[in-house]
Amino acid sequence: MRFTLTYDGPLPGSKRNARSLQAIRDALHPQLVELWQHEPLRDRHDLLKPAGTTEISVLVERSGQFYGALVHDNLHLTAELDLLLLRPESAAGPIVRGDIDNRLKTLLDALSAPAHxxxxxxxxxxxxxxxxLYTLLQDDRLITRVTVETDRLLAPVQDPDWNSVVIRVTVKARRLILGNMDLSS
Structure with missing residues (x-):
């Protein structure tokens, strides 16, 4: 299964915290809700039932909060990500407003349900x-490949942490099972 998510907003590097990760999750949630309304996920809402009521569940519970993670160990799925990161500074020049690896770590953490x-x-x-709250991943360890392309964001922004990110997702099966055949590429 292949699809694209987009994110426009702050992508802090070293200043990330639980609130900034949650803000990114909240921004991506409506796109993931929409994804679950279309094939092949439309008829798979059984996956969003609590464990014990169905054979396979992709729900993750942390501190009384529930997350519906599409790429989940229970489905033996992994994700490959192709990222286009548009940032206010020139892609050819030095990274003035924070290093790219910390910004990517922020994004990958936000694509996942909270780890703790x-x-x-x-x-x-x-x-x-x-x-x-819908998330792409149960855990970022389920990412098997990431490619990153950066370019300059040609839009006026006031926040130095502001980025626009295009996230192309390819979902693959580690092992084919009845529950994931229609979800993997």
Missing amino acids: AQQVPEGARPTSADDP
């Missing part, structure tokens, strides 16, 4: 098993 309770910020939008 400390990554769930206080005041986050309440979620439930029936209304999870």
Whole structure:
């Protein structure tokens, strides 16, 4: 399965925290909700049931918050990412406003459900098993390939951390099972 996500907003490097990761997750959530409304995910809402009520679940619970992670160990899926990172400074020049590896780490962490309770910020939008926050990944260790292209963002921005990112996702199966055949490329 292949699809594209986009993100326009702050992508902090060394200043990332639970709140900044959650803001990125919140921004990507509507796109992932839309993705789940179309084939092959449209008829797979059984995957979003709590463990024990279905054979396979992609729900992740952290501190009472629920996340619906498409690329999940239970489905034996991995993700390959092709990123186009548009940033305010010239791509050919020095990176003035933060290093690229920390910005990428921020993005990869935000594409994932929180790894532990400390990554769930206080005041986050309440979620439930029936209304999870959708994420791409259960964990960023399920990423098997990342390519990054950078270029200059040709738009006036006031925030030095502002970036526009195009995220091309290819979902692949580590092992084919009945539950993932229609989801892997």
